Amino acid sequence: MSLSYFLIQTLNGVQYGFLLFLVASGLTLVFGIMGVINLAHGAFYMVGAYLAWWFAEQTGSFVLALLLSLPVTVLLGLATERFAIRYLYARDHLYQVLFTYGLILILNELQRLLFGNDVHGLPIPAPLAGSIPLTEAQSYPIYRIFLSFTCIAVAAALYLLIQRTRLGMVIRAGSTHREMVSALGFDIARLFMVVFGLGVALAAFAGMIAAPVNTVYPGMGDHILIISFVVVVIGGIGSIKGAFVGAMVVGIADTFGRVLLPTGAGVVVYAVMALVLLWRPQGLFGRTV
Amino acid sequence: MTAHNRRRFIKQAGAGMGLAAAASFVPTRFAIGQKAKIKLGLMLPYSGTYAALGHNITDAMKMRINEGGGKLGGREIEYVQLDDESAPPKGKDNASRLLVRDKCDILVGTVHSGVALAMAQVAKEENKFLVIPNAGAVDLTRKNCSAKLFRTSFSNWQPAFPCGDVALKDGHKTAVIMTWKYPAGFESAQGFKDSFTKGGGKIIKEILPDFPSVEFQAGLTEIAALKPDCVYVFFAGAGALKFMKDYDAAGLKARIQLYGPGFLTDGVYKQAGSAAEGIKTTLHYADDIDTPINKKFRAAFKDQTKRDADVYAVQGYDTGTFLLQGLAAVQGDVGADKALIKAWEGIKIDSPRGTFTLSKSHEPIQDIYLRQVYSGDEKLLGIAHKALADPGTGCTMA
Numbered sequence: 001m002s003l004s005y006f007l008i009q010t011l012n013g014v015q016y017g018f019l020l021f022l023v024a025s026g027l028t029l030v031f032g033i034m035g036v037i038n039l040a041h042g043a044f045y046m047v048g049a050y051l052a053w054w055f056a057e058q059t060g061s062f063v064l065a066l067l068l069s070l071p072v073t074v075l076l077g078l079a080t081e082r083f084a085i086r087y088l089y090a091r092d093h094l095y096q097v098l099f100t101y102g103l104i105l106i107l108n109e110l111q112r113l114l115f116g117n118d119v120h121g122l123p124i125p126a127p128l129a130g131s132i133p134l135t136e137a138q139s140y141p142i143y144r145i146f147l148s149f150t151c152i153a154v155a156a157a158l159y160l161l162i163q164r165t166r167l168g169m170v171i172r173a174g175s176t177h178r179e180m181v182s183a184l185g186f187d188i189a190r191l192f193m194v195v196f197g198l199g200v201a202l203a204a205f206a207g208m209i210a211a212p213v214n215t216v217y218p219g220m221g222d223h224i225l226i227i228s229f230v231v232v233v234i235g236g237i238g239s240i241k242g243a244f245v246g247a248m249v250v251g252i253a254d255t256f257g258r259v260l261l262p263t264g265a266g267v268v269v270y271a272v273m274a275l276v277l278l279w280r281p282q283g284l285f286g287r288t289v
Numbered sequence: 290m291t292a293h294n295r296r297r298f299i300k301q302a303g304a305g306m307g308l309a310a311a312a313s314f315v316p317t318r319f320a321i322g323q324k325a326k327i328k329l330g331l332m333l334p335y336s337g338t339y340a341a342l343g344h345n346i347t348d349a350m351k352m353r354i355n356e357g358g359g360k361l362g363g364r365e366i367e368y369v370q371l372d373d374e375s376a377p378p379k380g381k382d383n384a385s386r387l388l389v390r391d392k393c394d395i396l397v398g399t400v401h402s403g404v405a406l407a408m409a410q411v412a413k414e415e416n417k418f419l420v421i422p423n424a425g426a427v428d429l430t431r432k433n434c435s436a437k438l439f440r441t442s443f444s445n446w447q448p449a450f451p452c453g454d455v456a457l458k459d460g461h462k463t464a465v466i467m468t469w470k471y472p473a474g475f476e477s478a479q480g481f482k483d484s485f486t487k488g489g490g491k492i493i494k495e496i497l498p499d500f501p502s503v504e505f506q507a508g509l510t511e512i513a514a515l516k517p518d519c520v521y522v523f524f525a526g527a528g529a530l531k532f533m534k535d536y537d538a539a540g541l542k543a544r545i546q547l548y549g550p551g552f553l554t555d556g557v558y559k560q561a562g563s564a565a566e567g568i569k570t571t572l573h574y575a576d577d578i579d580t581p582i583n584k585k586f587r588a589a590f591k592d593q594t595k596r597d598a599d600v601y602a603v604q605g606y607d608t609g610t611f612l613l614q615g616l617a618a619v620q621g622d623v624g625a626d627k628a629l630i631k632a633w634e635g636i637k638i639d640s641p642r643g644t645f646t647l648s649k650s651h652e653p654i655q656d657i658y659l660r661q662v663y664s665g666d667e668k669l670l671g672i673a674h675k676a677l678a679d680p681g682t683g684c685t686m687a
């Protein structure tokens with residue numbers, strides 16, 4: 001393995017990790033901080049991708065498509081919380097699992113009714129199209145590098161929001177001491193609605209921004225859901241930093257699994273998860289339970 | 290002998306004796322009332338990823354049967370349609386439901402190979418005819434071949450085999466193969482390998498991502514490091530679209546010629562835009578085959594369904610011809626097993642894909658075309674292999 005080959009594969013892994021973080025960050029918020037098991041996270045990812053594709057087809061502009069799809073998904077998230085999830089906080093996790101699973105079926109079927117079964121591709125926006133040559137045979141797409149920087153920005157913003165702002169402090173307190181925060185005069189119901197909306201918007205945003213490199217197709221959220229849970233569990237539930245490190249671990253493990261262990265590549269990620277959990281059952285940055 | 294087996298034994302023995310007795314004094318075709326409808330069981334995907342394929346096959350088949358008068362061998366048809374959901378675990382139950390509960394005379398299906406293998410097993414147990422309008426698993430007409438099983442589509446090996454010769458003719462000596470790690474991928478890869486290595490080419494590496502993962506970056510970096518003369522891939526649908534785009538974005542398309550079976554580009558090359566430009570594929574059909582029958586078929590299909598015809602519609606159309614001609618030969622008597630098998634084995638189908646016959650293992654002997662995407666369209670370059678038959682290895686009838 002030559003050095004440049006090793007470096008490019010590392011770059012592939014890190015880049016995949018960034019993409020995973022973007023999807024998993026919304027899940028960390030909802031699952032890790034609010035304690036809601038949202039199986040429909042992948043379905044919201046798909047909703048984002050389809051909206052971006054559809055708006056881009058209509059308007060001819062990817063940026064415009066992003067601006068139009070984001071409010072739609074935020075509203076979708078807020079409505080889902082207000083009319084359904086809100087009634088499930090006090091109940092057993094099983095109710096959340098059942099409801100959000102139902103939501104997957106509904107969203108998948110809606111997607112089929114509205115957009116059909118075809119596979120769609122989104123052209124990469126013109127200023128970011130093109131590639132940078134790395135070796136004499138391989139180039140690296142500029143859009144993927146742009147994706148990585150977007151992910152870093154989202155990661156930083158989320159970390160600051162949760163760890164450094166007053167709002168973040170209330171959110172964190174609300175997740176563990178709901179009644180106490182409420183008694184102190186905070187409108188906890190509205191707060192959680194906003195957090196859930198943000199979580200859904202993050203999933204959908206990941207779907208949108210990854211659509212030009214990922215293609216848009218039915219059932220695209222199902223695989224991403226599983227890998228997102230792996231990321232959150234490795235990183236430790238409720239930690240943005242953990243989700244970031246978890247995503248990097250999964251991205252790099254997956255890439256090098258394919259290169260070094262081609263016959264067993266499918267299990268490498270899950271083996272890493274098992275090892276991490278044996279060593280630290282609460283995940284890398286999770287609170288001890 | 291279990292109760293179930295005993296019952297089946299008695300049933301089969303009884304049927305055998307009845308048939309023998311009937312055959313001894315009157316031709317069997319008169320033993321069945323001509324008034325009764327033929328029950329055609331259609332087990333195809335009408336929901337999920339393959340729904341579009343299921344609908345194209347069904348619509349084209351019915352269109353063809355209606356062109357032929359809407360009857361099979363003079364008998365009216367009752368269609369019994371069932372959505373197989375492309376779910377192999379449900380395959381046996383669904384096939385039994387159509388053949389045993391609904392008493393279908395002939396079973397037609399399906400797209401997914403895993404489901405088709407389950408259907409083949411049930412059809413054999415129930416001693417019924419099965420006509421496969423898509424599923425390409427090689428085993429269906431190799432080690433699982435049987436007298437009452439016919440395929441009107443292709444085997445996974447078939448469109449891939451001529452591709453190796455094409456690559457050699459283009460002057461390539463080394464190749465990397467990349468396909469999902471699942472049977473259809475292995476079978477297709479084997480086809481390419483068989484011809485490419487036989488002609489002196491060398492396969493440097495096989496890269497096998499898990500199905501249905503679409504994360505190809507690691508594999509593309511490997512290809513760039515290995516620098517083969519050409520690359521052969523088997524992906525379809527969303528995976529195919531993403532692979533073409535990634536291959537192009539990695540800068541490999543301009544340097545290393547990409548080959549694949551037609552499933553790589555069909556239905557998605559327009560979405561891929563310039564990323565599909567120049568890719569060469571081989572398949573038993575091309576949209577722009579310049580024959581009257583192909584043009585007429587494409588116009589009629591578009592007129593009836595408002596959709597463009599594709600290779601799946603062609604396979605459905607040919608399944609219609611297959612049923613029409615076979616049952617006409619026995620005047621609609623599906624019970625006349627031997628006569629019907631004989632009629633089907635000797636069938637010659639004038640298809641939009643060209644005229645084809647069936648091999649001893651009941652698999653089309655057909656022309657494989659070479660196509661290439663250029664200036665945004667998939668163009669027919671010529672015939673890559675004339676009258677190609679699947680080897681039928683392991684089939685006892687071959």
